Amino acid sequence: MQTNDGRIVIISGKSRSGKTVYVSRRTKSDRRIFAWDPEDQWSKERGYQRVTTRAELARMADKPGQMRIAYVAASNLKDEFEFFCKCAFHWGRFHGGGVVIAEELADVTTTAKAPDGWGILIRRGLKRGITMYCISQRWAEADKTAFGNASEYVCFMSASADDVAYLCRKTRIPQSDLDGLLPLQYIRFEPGQPLERGKIKF
Known part of the structure; x- marks a missing residue:
């Protein structure tokens, strides 16, 4: 039986390291996106509709076709998530x-x-057929279910040595590679494939 499987993409890195820009570029051609947007940033991306109420989100979830939704929740983040x-x-x-983007997972x-x-x-x-981009600054504080079921990992510059140690232990990416990352640089790892190195360019 053929299935159109999605993917789980883990995105890690400290604030301002390039995570959101990377995901934005990866999903540029996708026309069906649901984004969890606690920082109200995806709502400002081209083509996204800003949604702020449960009633509106539920209506959008019951519609077929192309749409890009950014759900901006103001309070009770865990309940809203x-x-x-x-x-x-x-x-x-x-x-x-479609594509689901989940920002700041350590918060929820x-x-x-x-x-x-x-x-x-x-x-x-x-x-x-749902592909999920799971984004967190600190995966040592976030969901192990997503991390353990990932199809690929994209690691940007980490905030601390503890973050690097966690990523090394869970992905087996060499510590020297993660320690050497500069702002906007990343390492992409898909199990069974060679490491891919890149840099966000503007």
């Missing part, structure tokens, strides 16, 4: 897959088992 994930799964499951997940809605999205979304 849970609702966002349930909407994103419904949207992808019933309307043909922990190192324990993934919360209900996010866990369902991670575990069941792939075979429904």
